[in-house]
Amino acid sequence: MAGIMIVTGGSRGIGAATALLAASRGYTVAVSYLRAREAVRRMSTRRGGAGGVIVNVSARASQLGSPGEYIDYAASKAAVDTLTIGLAKEVAAEGIRVNAVRPGIIATDIHASGGDPGRVERLQASLPLGRAGSPEEVAHAILWLASSESSYCTGSLLDIAGGR
Template sequence: MERIVVVTGGSRGIGAATCRLAARRGYAVCVNYRANRDAADRVVADCRELGVRAFPVQADVASEADVVRLFETVDAELGVVTALVNNAGILETQMRVEAMDAARLQRVFAANVTGSFLCCREAVRRMSTRRGGSGGAIVNVSSVAARVGAPGEYVDYAAAKGAIDSLTLGLSKEVAEEGIRVNAVRPGFIYTEIHASGGEPGRVDRVKAGVPMKRGGQPDEVAAAIVWLLSEEASYATGTFIDLAGGR
């Protein structure tokens, strides 16, 4: 059976690295993106050069209608999903909690939490053996921020990723008998464009001295863990986490 992976936020950073590595491992790849079609097309082209089917799908995971359309498009263009990587997420400008308003919180939680729940829902509906599916694997991209809290910068983002940790634990137990494994990675201090969204593009270089390994991580290092968790090599792993934060 062909392995088909949906990677949300697949046009850049960790998501793009995951798409490319999954393609090298023989997966057909859905590259989900929200706004940057050119970046998504570049990732799709890289995947197709490796001899696999790949397809871009625009969808904002914060929108339920978009998530439903995303998976229906994958059904039509690639087939039934067998793997999901919940990677899409956002940061907002660094800020203390006392300065945050409800609109910011709604945006952060919609993109980082609600979107992951909705994508998990659609994947489970297709993968679950209880529903006639053939099983599958889900990897949620959390963050080391869920453990450290990101004080003075992104407590809302950290809280959202804490919710992703709870989703991973709860869903893994809920669907363990239905052929679906659910795991998570917790990256930290990775060189990606997301830091610019928080107003500090060079954040990794600023904080790396406090990392035991004294360096930031690369998207490919996170992608390797994600794709391993999707693979049969991780067939007895569910409800587990891999921290990728240089020992922090």
């Protein structure tokens, strides 16, 4: 059964792909930029909510460190990992599951906006799968984590990184 999905950062890339996929599967989708405290307040069974799921978007960089490229980005995504694990433990008894996806090299415009438009082409051959991922591939994982099919997952960090 589809429900309501709030997608933060849903105007482009992985967020946009997730919003479109969720809408095609019958979710009522809201696109926003504000994500976990308000969601917990509204979803908490302790506060009269029906429970729910939060899926954060981290990055494989959180574990790889991104030396020489995006150390600041990697550090911020490591914080997302910690938030995911801690919040999952904190709100599980309130009927809320919290997980994260950790995309690797994904063909979005984040690389061009970061000053390296050829990054995907330069790195994809070095990936075990030999190609970059698509925003839609990440969106499918997000929708799975948001569904009842993953009902025993909380505090999980799912790498979607082509083996990287």
